[in-house]
Structures are given as structure tokens and as C-alpha cells.
Amino acid sequence: MTRVANGEAVETRAIPRLPMEEFRATVIGAVEKGARIAALFARPPEMFVVLAHGLDGVLSLAATTAAASYPALTPDCPQAHWFEREIAETWKIVPEGHPWLKPIRFLSGAPAVTEYFQVRGEEVHEVAVGPVHAGIIEPGHFRFQCHGERAMHLEISLGYQHRGVERALAGGPDKRTVHYMETLAGDTSVGHATAYAQNVEALAGTAVPARGLTLRGIGLELERLANHTGDLGALANDVGYLPTASFCGRLRGDFLNLTALLCGSRFGRGLVRPGGVRFDADAAKVGEARKRLAAARRDVTGAVDLLWKTPSVMARFEGTGTVPRETCEDLGLVGPAARACGIERDVRLEFPSGIYRFAQIPVSTWGTGDVFARAYVRWMEIERSLEFVEEQLAQLPAGATREAPGRIEPGRTAVSLVEGWRGEICHVAMTDEHGRFGAYKVVDPSFHNWIGLAMALREQEISDFPLCNKSFNLSYCGHDL
Amino acid sequence: MIKTLLERLRQGHRTIPFPGKEPALPDLFRGRPEIDPSKCPDGCRACAEACPTGAIKTEGGVTIDLGRCLFCIDCVDACPAGAIAHTRDYRLATRRREDLVLSGKTLELAKALDGRMRSLFGRSLKLREVSAGGCNACEADVNVLNTVVFDLGRFGIQFVASPRHADGLLITGPVSRNMKLALEKTYEAVPPPKIVIAVGACAIGGGPYVDHPEVNNGAGGIVPVDLFIAGCPPHPITILDGLLRLLGRIT
The missing domain is CATH 1.10.645.10 (Cytochrome-c3 Hydrogenase, chain B)
Structure with a gap:
């Protein structure tokens, strides 16, 4: 991998092009050792990763050729989940085996996929909030799976602020x-x-x-x-x-x-x-x-x-x-x-x-x-x-x-x-x-953190959602771009 | 409890005396721009070429469309003759879109609602805010009107959660393709008679995203707009000034 400092430039052609298998293994291996995915994106026909190695204070870059599909990183490296959804939506490159492959921004028009993760069972009910919210805040849609007051799962669906x-x-x-x-x-x-x-x-x-x-x-x-x-x-x-x-x-x-x-x-x-x-x-x-x-x-x-x-x-x-x-x-x-x-x-x-x-x-x-x-x-x-x-x-x-x-x-x-x-x-x-x-x-930063809010809400009272949400205070427009 | 009360005393009274007194604005505040055409070199188009949103036209005299203006410094920096500058005039609200096109030094500021509407809303106006595709800066500076500094409630204006409880909409953002339907539905849900206020360059004309296929270049093409408040984002005082003009509280 090419090492680069924050605020430094390298020759693009010097970034190593790895076969997909090696690319996957490199990213998964580095993340297991404590690195973090700072960016994972496609510039067809290639796909790039920026890994942040906090302890060493360096970033590293690697690239691979992205075909129409490839074995998803997410099952082995959850950090990649949102990035892979973004790549799939933007470039139609399919990460095979991604556990929840839905658009994140609805680039091709208003929310087209309205199937949310659903919990079924007696007295389980669903609460839908947004995109227009009660306060003076940005638009987004939240779908809660609840049992009584208890929220078992929250799915966050964004893209309303997408402006290209x-x-x-x-x-x-x-x-x-x-x-x-x-x-x-x-x-x-x-x-x-x-x-x-x-x-x-x-x-x-x-x-x-x-x-x-x-x-x-x-x-x-x-x-x-x-x-x-x-x-x-x-x-x-x-x-x-x-x-x-x-x-x-x-x-x-x-x-x-x-x-x-x-x-x-x-x-x-x-x-x-x-x-x-x-x-x-x-x-x-x-x-x-x-x-x-x-x-x-x-x-x-x-x-x-x-x-x-x-x-x-x-x-x-x-x-x-x-x-x-x-x-x-x-x-x-x-x-x-x-x-x-x-x-x-x-x-x-x-x-x-x-x-x-x-x-x-x-x-x-x-x-x-x-x-x-x-x-x-x-x-x-x-x-x-x-x-x-x-x-x-x-x-x-x-x-x-x-x-x-x-x-x-x-x-x-x-x-x-x-x-x-x-x-x-x-x-x-x-x-x-x-x-x-x-x-x-x-x-x-919101791109990484929206899922954190969803995790924070697990097994919480649904009435604690505003408080949890405010404690993250994430950006819709920064995510939707 | 005693700690809370002591702190309350220490923090003091913080509501500004606007509109009774002129507001305190920073030295560098960029309000209504002013052009001195007598300084313009012949055939110079530097300001128009520098403008990121095409707000400046030079054909037949220089004009600035404040509905598109981001109130940045690019035209000022580009002008070779110092013919263009920002004044500290914060009053930037008009009733008609075309009134935002500045050709002289003054702006046709917003007039109050007419008799019936004013008698309905003049002392109690409930607004539903719809954020539709912007950057959240307009939303933030609309929100601060609810703080003790501006204390919007003293004018009888309140933001409400449900469009059913509202007398009108305050729209921010260029109206992204993905928010168009939600905006239309929210507008429909407001009982008539209703008013619409477009706040910021995005809601007026698309802002920095003007002509992106992902946006609608503002709210005007989707719902009828009664008040335009220019800025990117407008200062809270500019927004408050606009609202109070609409209600006839400032003339």
C-alpha cells in the first residue's frame, strides 16, 4: 500500500493496483489490526480505499479493478457497509453478499425502496417518522420496530437533502x-x-x-x-x-x-x-x-x-x-x-x-x-x-x-x-x-456515524429517540451531498 | 434549585431591543451589495465572470440578483476598480421575486400583507418550517429566532410541529427532487388562507446548486411565495426584519 501523510499528495499511478482478492484481504487484515476505513469509493473502472492507521499517524492507499460485481467486504469488515451501499447505488457495482443492500441517497428519485427491516410477532408494531420533522431540522426518515415502548430496531433512510x-x-x-x-x-x-x-x-x-x-x-x-x-x-x-x-x-x-x-x-x-x-x-x-x-x-x-x-x-x-x-x-x-x-x-x-x-x-x-x-x-x-x-x-x-x-x-x-x-x-x-x-x-463524519445512532437506540424506549438523536446531532446534508 | 436561580441572575437579560433599536452587526457584515457604475471600466465583465451563481449581469448596466447572490466576496475581489462593495444594510426581504434584482442603490422592501390577511395573521402567525435540500445554515439561523436573544414569541410568531396547526410555510433549501413531494404534501396540509416564505438563496433560486438536475431551483416553481428573504444564509436579523415587515410591524 502507498503510505501518505494527512494533507499530502502522491502520484495516482503509484498507488498499488491489487487483484480484488488481495485488495479484500489487505483491507480486512488492516482493519483487524486496528486500521479504520476513512474512505472507500469507486472511480470506475477502479475502486480505492483510504485506510487510517491512527497509532502510526499515516494513511495508506490501495486500488483494485471493480467489475460489475465482487464479493462484499461488509460480512468480514462491517466498517465497509455504508461505503459499499454508496458504491452500489452510484456506480451499479454490486457487492455480492452484502447483508442489507439498499440505496442510501435515492439518486434516481424520491425514496423508491420502501421495504424496511421488519420485526414480526405479536404486538410488534412499526413507527414511521419523517421526512418532515416536528422541529426546524433537516429531512430524513426513521423507521422503528417496537414492542410496546421498546424500540428493537431503527432503520434510518436518508437522501432527501441530495443535491448533487x-x-x-x-x-x-x-x-x-x-x-x-x-x-x-x-x-x-x-x-x-x-x-x-x-x-x-x-x-x-x-x-x-x-x-x-x-x-x-x-x-x-x-x-x-x-x-x-x-x-x-x-x-x-x-x-x-x-x-x-x-x-x-x-x-x-x-x-x-x-x-x-x-x-x-x-x-x-x-x-x-x-x-x-x-x-x-x-x-x-x-x-x-x-x-x-x-x-x-x-x-x-x-x-x-x-x-x-x-x-x-x-x-x-x-x-x-x-x-x-x-x-x-x-x-x-x-x-x-x-x-x-x-x-x-x-x-x-x-x-x-x-x-x-x-x-x-x-x-x-x-x-x-x-x-x-x-x-x-x-x-x-x-x-x-x-x-x-x-x-x-x-x-x-x-x-x-x-x-x-x-x-x-x-x-x-x-x-x-x-x-x-x-x-x-x-x-x-x-x-x-x-x-x-x-x-x-x-x-x-455523519457518513460513519448514522449507524451509531441506530445502534444506540436498540432496546431503548422510543421516547428516548430525540435525546439519543441530539446526542449524536448528525448532518443530513453532509451525508446526502 | 438555588444554584439554578443564582445562575439565572448571573446570565442576565439578553433579549436585543430590535426592532426598537438598530441591531449590532459585525464590522465585516456583508449586507446589500452596492455598485457604483461610474467606476466600471468600459466593457468590463470581471464581476459577472467571477460570480459563482450568475447573479450579476452587465448587459445594459450592472444588476445583481440578490435572490441568487451568495453574499460572498468573489465579485468584490475580482473588480479592478473597486466599484462593488457590500454595505451593512441587513434589510433584504421583498414581496416579489423580481424586486430582488438590484439595479439602483435601493431595494423595494417587503410591504405588509393586505387587510384581511393582516387581520388574520398580524398578531399571531404560526409557521411550519420545511427544510428541503439545503445545507442547514438557513435552518440554524431560523432556529435561533426562538432563543432568548431574538425571542420571536414576543411578536406572536411561532413555529409549530404540524402543518394542520400552521398558517403558512417557511421554506429553506432549493427543494431537492427527493423533497418535492413532501413539500407539496405539507403545503396541501396547511389550511387556507396560507402564506409561504422562502428563506435564503437556495429557496429563492437554487443557491449554490442552481441548475443542478437534482434540485428545483427554489420553492417558487412549486408553491406560490409571498415573501423572499435573501442571504446565504440570511442573518437572523434579516429574517426577523422580513417577517416583521410582512406583518406590518416594521414599515
């Missing part, structure tokens, strides 16, 4: 590319734009100035702060604890407004560009940001502390929606959902790029795998991101913020990982002979 972005990325970069990146998941604009920028920089051989890298890191951590704070508020709301819900609702906005202070947009639109950042921050702005950050820190600490000291909240959080560690490992979950199962999985530690090569953020884990763990991991990450942003603002390197990237090299493959607030974002860019994107693969 990944398809449109091929042939780029063009004037829409960066805007596609910023809207892959609108709440992760900085995360996805950073993953894209790293790929362009790798393909063009651009060295980003330190000030640009630092401002990007600040943007990424502010994104984490806003979303984690919002999530803790939403979790409080779902157990009927309104003080924290109300405080955090406001505080989330304070963090978004800090991002707007840096670039004019609450969602960090326009901040990250290949080669660095579009906006600089002068001393007055940095001073203002530090002042506001200190105030937000005080308020968010007070607001969240109430959760851990309120027995009615803790009683609802603890022991609800538990994902066993083995399940998490088997399925290759990422982000706070994995760290809440006690797994030290964080791109900033395992595959540091950009500012994280110089300023490490300790990984926050908790071992219980329940709603409490997912909430508490978020809180620990809030504390650490606050420290990081304060530290970086205090010692912002001097100099330029951007080095314009030169020509993108043809015939190369770049892999970029970013630890977004939901977890690992993986972008793979493959250039054709003209230096355009022959293929651009996006893996949002």
Missing part, C-alpha cells in the same frame, strides 16, 4: 467549488473548507503562512465551540431542563458572532481559502475577540455546570442510548461519538495538520458510551478549545495570511483529514491529466 454536490465537484476546481465546500454541511463550513484547502495546497505544493494556519485553527475551534454549546443546550431542552437550554441557545450565538467578527459570516463563510485565510485580524480585533471569549467562557461554564449538578438531568443522561465500545470499533464511528466510548480517536492527535502540528489539543474521552458520555466529552472539548483559541489569539504569528496556490499538478491524489466538530472529515482529490478533479470524494 459531489457529482458537481468533478471537473473542478471552478468558481463554485469553494462555495460547494462551504455548504457540504452548513454548520461545518470551516471544517470542510479547510479539508478542501489542504487538498489544493497539497496538489499545488503551497506552503501556508503560519498566521493563516493559526487563523484557520481558530475558526475551526470556534465552529466546535458554537456547535458543542448548542448541542448541550439542545440536550438540556430534550430532558426538559430549560435554564441550560436557554443559556446555551444564546451562547452558541456568541461563538458564531465571534466567527463573524473574524470574517463577517456567523458560519465562517469566506474565511478559509486555499493557501490560507481571506481575512486578517488586526490587534484591535484580536483584543475584542479575547474579551468576548473570556465573557463567553464564564457564561458557558456556569450554564453547563448546572447540568452535572442537577440529578433530574443526570438521571436522564446516564445509561441512555449506550453504544458498546466493540460496536463502536466494529463500525468505525468517529468524533465525540467514538471518544464517548473511550476510544482516543481524533484527527488533531492522530494525523495533525496545519496549526495542530505545533499546538496539540489533548483528546477528551469518557468510557460509558451513553448520552452522558457524549454530552460530557463535548463539555471537555469546549474547555480545551477555549484554552486553545485563547492561547492562539495571544500569540498570533506575524506575517501574511495567505500564499496564493499555484498550478494544480495533474495525475495526483491528495488526502486531507480534518477533525470537524462532529468528527473526522475526509476529502480525497484525484486530478486528471489536465489538473482538474477527475474525482472528488467527500466523507462527512
